[in-house]
Amino acid sequence: MLDIKSLSYFIAVAEDLHFSRAADRLHVAQSALSARIRQLEDRLDAPLFTRGKRAAVRLTEAGELFLVEARRTVQAAEQAENVGRRAGQGAIGHVAIGYVASAIFSGLLPELLRRFRAEHPDVEVRLTEMETPRQLAMIEDGLLDIGLVRARHDPPAGVLLTVLRRERMHVLLPAGHRLAASARVALADLSGETLISPHFDALSGFGGMLAGLARRDDFTPGPIRPVRDFLTVVGLVGGGYGVALVPDAVRRLAGDDVVLRPLDGADDLEAALSIAHAERPRGPTVAAFLKGVQAL
Incomplete structure (x- = not known):
């Protein structure tokens, strides 16, 4: 298989049509360059240049055809090297x-993506x-x-x-709820209310938080309705199907049919977003x- 250095040497001579000048540009001895071109011609079993003591160096027909492919091959190798290096650096x-x-x-996610895109x-x-x-x-x-x-x-x-981020919990209420006019809502005020919560089991995430609330002396939980996500929570609360404990960021989803109020008496309750890998x-x-x- 032909090596990239031999192809680069051939291209230099083909461009200069002068062995001495090409050797100077490549920073190699002219004898070494000539030897490399002879080896290449032997490998291809075809002369690539016409040579003479007085005649100028010229490409043969085989040399002209070979030059097109040699350039393409060297460019592809350089591209492959660049891709490999950038991939190793995490740049692509x-x-x-x-x-x-x-x-x-x-x-949180938009912020992480903006930072990452700026660098990569x-x-x-x-x-x-x-x-x-x-x-x-x-x-x-x-x-x-x-x-x-x-x-x-x-x-x-x-x-x-x-x-990565912790948020205090708030109470999401239907706009017409009895507590909607309150500036703040105590956890005890929610006793007996149907709680709508995004969770998938009773021991982790918001399910674990609600299980912990059930053990408090000042709070008697009502029915718990698990759903898939906070969009569903907002929709059901807005429809009057219950109330919810939600992180502060849910206010970005809230419409006129719901109100968000600070939660009193539960300073230890928080929602955390984490990165996993x-x-x-x-x-x-x-x-x-x-x-x-x-x-x-």
Whole structure:
């Protein structure tokens, strides 16, 4: 197989049509350059140049045809080297990110993407909205690079979670609710109310938070209606099907049919958004994204 150096030497002589000048440009001895061209001609079993003591160096017909392909091959090799180097630096490639919907309306995901794009504009970002349990399972299975999830105390083995944002909890009420005119709402005032909450089991996320509320002396929970996401929560509360404990960012989704009020008597309640990823980042682009997150 022909090597790139031999092709580069041939191109230099073909462009200068002068062995001495080409050797100077390549910073090699003329004898070494001549020997390399002879080896190339032997390999191809065809003369590439006409030579004479007094006649100028010229390309043969084989040399002219070979020059086109030699240039193309060298350019392709340089492109391949550049791609490989940039990929190794995390400057190109892709990163697959999962997210819960609240990562968008809280502003967290847009902020992370703006920072990452500013430093790595040529990296493709593939976004998929999905619930927290599915994100964690896909990261564990190597099908997802990064997840923006609700905080969990029991991530799968090999999956790391880091809290990026914490929000105080508020009460979301139907606009016509008996407590809608209150400036603040105490947790005890919600006793017996139907609570609408996005969660998938009773032990983690918002399900775990509601389970903890049930053990308080000053609060008697009513029925709990689990749903998939906060958009559904806002819709059901607006329709009068119950009330909800939500992070402050939900105010960006609130319309005229709901009101958001600060929650009194529950200072320990908070909603946390976390970033999840494999303990060993899969590839330079993922490592570059995580490095940017550390700068927050």
